[in-house]
Amino acid sequence: MAYQLYRNTTLGNSLQESLDELIQSQQITPQLALQVLRQFDKAINSALAQRVRNRVNFRGSLNTYRFCDNVWTFVLNDVEFREVTELIKVDKVKIVACDGKNTGSNTTE
Amino acid sequence: MQWKPKLYRSVIEDVINDVRDIFLDDGVDEQVLMELKTLWENKLMQSRAVDGFHSEEQQLLLQVQQQHQPQQQQHHHHHHHQQTQPQQTVPQQAQTQQVLIPASQQAAAPQVIVPDSKLIQHMNASNMSAAATAATLALPAGVTPVQQILTNSGQLLQVVRAANGAQYIFQPQQSVVLQQQVIPQMQPGGVQAPVIQQVLAPLPGGISPQTGVIIQPQQILFTGNKTQVIPTTVAAPTPAQAQITATGQQQPQAQPAQAQAPLVLQVDGTGDTSSEEDEDEEEDYDDDEEEDKEKDGAEDGQVEEEPLNSEDDVSDEEGQELFDTENVVVCQYDKIHRSKNKWKFHLKDGIMNLNGRDYIFSKAIGDAEW
Numbered sequence: 001m002a003y004q005l006y007r008n009t010t011l012g013n014s015l016q017e018s019l020d021e022l023i024q025s026q027q028i029t030p031q032l033a034l035q036v037l038r039q040f041d042k043a044i045n046s047a048l049a050q051r052v053r054n055r056v057n058f059r060g061s062l063n064t065y066r067f068c069d070n071v072w073t074f075v076l077n078d079v080e081f082r083e084v085t086e087l088i089k090v091d092k093v094k095i096v097a098c099d100g101k102n103t104g105s106n107t108t109e
Numbered sequence: 110m111q112w113k114p115k116l117y118r119s120v121i122e123d124v125i126n127d128v129r130d131i132f133l134d135d136g137v138d139e140q141v142l143m144e145l146k147t148l149w150e151n152k153l154m155q156s157r158a159v160d161g162f163h164s165e166e167q168q169l170l171l172q173v174q175q176q177h178q179p180q181q182q183q184h185h186h187h188h189h190h191q192q193t194q195p196q197q198t199v200p201q202q203a204q205t206q207q208v209l210i211p212a213s214q215q216a217a218a219p220q221v222i223v224p225d226s227k228l229i230q231h232m233n234a235s236n237m238s239a240a241a242t243a244a245t246l247a248l249p250a251g252v253t254p255v256q257q258i259l260t261n262s263g264q265l266l267q268v269v270r271a272a273n274g275a276q277y278i279f280q281p282q283q284s285v286v287l288q289q290q291v292i293p294q295m296q297p298g299g300v301q302a303p304v305i306q307q308v309l310a311p312l313p314g315g316i317s318p319q320t321g322v323i324i325q326p327q328q329i330l331f332t333g334n335k336t337q338v339i340p341t342t343v344a345a346p347t348p349a350q351a352q353i354t355a356t357g358q359q360q361p362q363a364q365p366a367q368a369q370a371p372l373v374l375q376v377d378g379t380g381d382t383s384s385e386e387d388e389d390e391e392e393d394y395d396d397d398e399e400e401d402k403e404k405d406g407a408e409d410g411q412v413e414e415e416p417l418n419s420e421d422d423v424s425d426e427e428g429q430e431l432f433d434t435e436n437v438v439v440c441q442y443d444k445i446h447r448s449k450n451k452w453k454f455h456l457k458d459g460i461m462n463l464n465g466r467d468y469i470f471s472k473a474i475g476d477a478e479w
Contacts, residue, residue, distance in 0.1 A: 005439050009460045010467050011117055014152035015124070018145055027141045028132075036128045036145070043123040048458040048469065051116055056461075056470040062452050062477035072442055074454075076477055081463065083470075088463050093436040100441025100457050 002041035005098050006048075015040055057082045060093070072097045116469065121149060157466060436463045440473065450479040 006012050019033040060079030066072070074095040081088040125146050132142045440459025446452065454475040461468040 003441070005441070006460060008437070009439055010153065010156050010462060011120060011460070014156065015149050017152055018148035021148055022141060022145060027144070028137055029135065032131065032135050032137060035131050036124070039127045039131070040120075040124050043120050043127065045458075047116060047120050047123070048460070048471070051119070052458070052469050052471045054470055054472075056459075056468075056473040058454075058473060058475035060475070060477050062450075062479035065452070065479065067445075072445055074477075076475075079475075079477075081461070081468075088468070090436045090463050093438060093463065095438040095440065095454075095456070097438075097440050097442035097445075097454075097456055097459075100443050 002038075002045040003098050004037075004041050005096070006041065006044045007037060008096075009044075011044065012037075012040065054083065063092075070099045117153065121146065121153075437461070438463075438473075440470075452477045452479060 007016060016037065019028070019036060022028045023030055023033055058076075058079055058081045060076040063075040063077050065074050072095070074097075076093050076095065077091060079090050079093050081090070125142060129139070129142055132139070438456075438459050438461045440456045440461075442454065442456050444453075444455040446455075454473070454477070456473040456475070457471060459470050459473055461470070
């Protein structure tokens with residue numbers, strides 16, 4: 001079962017919104033929407049694992065940290081994200097991280 | 110790392126193709142599937158100004174969606190209008206609520222939150238003429254030297270700031286005249302509003318309506334850029350309650366500076382017309398007030414309304430970013446390490462939304478101090 005982690009991303013949210021609209025207009029059932037989302041989870045997990053190959057560094061100050069249900073949630077302040085090509089600065093960022101050690105969660109397709 | 114249209118597009122394609130079977134199994138038409146894809150892509154395009162998707166049809170859909178946005182903007186405008194309107198209504202007593210509060214907002218001195226009901230009560234009870242009322246309300250417009258304070262009895266006392274900073278209070282009747290004079294100068298700015306409001310606020314607190322208000326001189330300070338209303342004492346009932354702390358915070362600095370020159374209405378002591386009783390009572394409260402004054406000044410009018418306190422709250426989330434997006438990183442962790450207060454993050458497979466844009470990484474390593 002792939003992580004549902006990526007549903008709260010631009011990609012995932014736009015999918016959820018679209019599904020909601022279709023449910024509203026009763027073109028699909030909620031059940032169907034759920035299945036679509038699950039499929040999305042698989043696809044995005046797979047894509048990230050296989051199609052992305054780049055590295056980022058970041059540095060900042062840790063404001064809060066939380067570890068619950070094997071999920072880390074951090075809030076950092078004054079962070080700089082560096083990649084080879086560019087630098088991104090933000091005043092505040094929230095990081096949500098699921099356990100990636102035994103990522104058998106990637107799509108098995 | 111940047112938003113990769115190709116990647117997203119491929120994900121969409123994969124998902125759509127994968128769910129096609131599901132759709133068909135459910136007896137849902139292919140058309141709906143296409144609609145889902147269109148909706149999805151359009152939303153993606155909306156969220157970032159990237160990547161024309163395929164057909165013009167989709168662009169048209171985008172335009173339709175964009176039309177909704179201006180409506181939202183209009184709401185914002187309305188909101189602003191409402192804020193500005195109250196100024197015009199100042200002269201009317203009935204609109205005290207509207208006047209004072211919005212004025213304070215405009216004055217950029219956040220804190221004034223006066224309980225409307227109380228103000229109104231005072232206003233109604235006041236013997237002030239309409240002009241006086243107007244003057245009072247008009248005060249927020251920014252007359253530095255003159256402050257009007259509503260006593261629990263409903264009388265408006267004007268607190269005048271002398272050049273040397275001494276504050277004097279005189280009864281409304283006198284103030285009427287003064288107010289009239291002052292009004293023209295006061296105008297825009299709403300500097301005073303917060304002060305007045307703050308001043309007024311505590312009064313209702315627990316003062317019997319029958320007591321006169323004695324405001325001791327020098328309790329209201331207008332420092333150069335800051336206007337602080339030091340707790341004023343109310344005769345009779347509880348001096349503690351009578352304290353009025355208005356910390357006129359960062360009101361437009363220009364105005365206070367300007368206000369010093371023109372009208373300086375000074376009334377010695379507690380006002381010539383004040384009764385003997387008031388005078389006596391004033392003296393009693395001197396010490397208490399001075400202490401409170403320092404305290405209240407420091408606390409920014411905490412004595413006053415509870416809503417004011419809410420503004421004291423220091424929240425990390427406020428004003429951190431101008432962008433609507435909260436910057437989020439969704440990823441998986443390989444290892445999280447901590448040594449004393451030094452944290453190290455080893456992350457992978459993440460999608461980041463920073464400053465409104467999407468980024469992706471396969472690995473991320475970070476350091477932070479807690």
